[in-house]
Structure formats: C-alpha cells, structure tokens
Amino acid sequence: MNLRNKARTHLKAASEQLEAGYDSALKYAALELRMAMEAITYDQALSFKEEFPTEEYDTWQPKKIMAVLLEIDPMTDKDNTIAFGLEEEYGVQAKQMTSFGTEIVLNMRVLKKNYDALGSFLHILNIKRMKSGETVNYEKMRKRCEQIKEYLNRVLSSPVFNSTLGVFSSIECVECSKKLRKRISQEEKIIHVECSNCNASYRLKSDVGNQYVWEPLQHKIECANTECTKEIVVWENKIRVGEHWNCLDCKGKNTFALGISYEKALNQ
8 A cells, every 4th residue: 555656646647637727627636636635644644553543544634634643743744854974972963964855744734724725626616605706716726736736746756754753662561462662752751552452551651861661550449348358450441330340259240330429418
C-alpha cells in the first residue's frame, strides 16, 4: 500500500484536468486534489503506526487524522531538515553538517484552509446564493486549484519524508507481553499509555535525571465478604460497573456497582 504513489497519481490527474482548460473540468481537479491530500495524510499516519490509535484508522477526514498526529508529536506538521555530522565534543553540534534534504509537509494550516474549500467546488450553489444572482467564480476556483497543486507537488518532491525522529521509552506489557513504545516529550512529566492489544493502562513518569518509569495502573482490592480478606490486583480500566470476579478463597462473586449512602437529617 504505497499511499505516496497514490497521492502522485491523484495529483497527476488533477494537473491533467487543469491543463484541459475547461471550467467544467475544475470540479474534477478539485476532487483529485482532495484525494491527493487524503493519501498524503494517511501516509503520515502509517509512519506513526506504533503510536497511532488503531480505532482512528476508520477516520477518513485528513484534518481529524492530523489532529491525532499532532497529539502524538506537536512537530508533525512542521517542515524540517535532516542533517548529520561528527561531534568533536559530546553533546555539541558538529561544526560541519551534511544535509539529507528538507521535508515539506502537508500541515494543518493548509488542510484547514483548502480541504473544505475544494469540497465546496463539488456542489452547485445553494438556493439562497442562486436567488441572490451569484454565479460560480471559475477564475477564483482555478487559482486555488493551481496553488494547491504546486504546494502538493513540493510536498511529494521532498527528498526526505515521514521523518519520525524522537526520544522513546518502551516496555513489555505485563499483562499480554506486547511491546509498548511511547514518544517522550520533555514538556510532559506524566504520560498516560494504554496497550492497544489488551487495554492495560500505564503511567509514564519523569524520574531523577529525566529518566522515565513505567507504572502499571493497578489497584489491590479486597473481597467484599467481611469474613474474607483475600485481595486481588485489578487494572484501573477494569474497575467499572458490572465487572466481577470470583474470590479464590470464599468462592463468592464480587461485582463492581454504584452505591448510594443515606443519612437522616439531624432535626428529624
């Protein structure tokens, strides 16, 4: 599934519609440009496949996907240059750097400004606008399509793309053994992580020396039988109404439930 090539195919189709020169072809150009933007955004999402929530794969709107990516890494929609060099002193940038190139990214600002605007070209004017005598501004429509085409061409011509460099912390899930990997932000001292396989939840905390410690969100809970003191360890996300367990000692059934406490008024 090469989504970047798919984006190039849609961009080429859009260019052909624009080159045709017909006003009637502009709506097809707009459609192809929207599909190119979708393919580029989906491609970005797949580059974060270990961090991108699987339930978000059903989302097709690129703005929603970009919003999720920005939660993962606030630098996702920023252009960047990747370069390397040999340090003469540890921790000090090398005096001579060799560049791999600059990545031009499809950012949230461009998506917000253009994606819905292109979509409006795919519909006829509403009744209110037609009654007011408004007509389709094909010149404005063509100008926007040309501008987006040139921008997307720069994005797809970037010598480097989908760079996801960062600092990560990882652990093997204590519940299901799946490897968990989380991007570390220096601005966040506490990060919540949930296993995508079993939903076990963790708290990732900054410790001494900027080291991060994984804390399973578990609680010790006693059997509700007052004559039994057997404890079990329960994941925090399992503590909800209706969940239950059978006590290994007294064999009774314990069920999480909501409760209400009542006290009479003192003056009664």
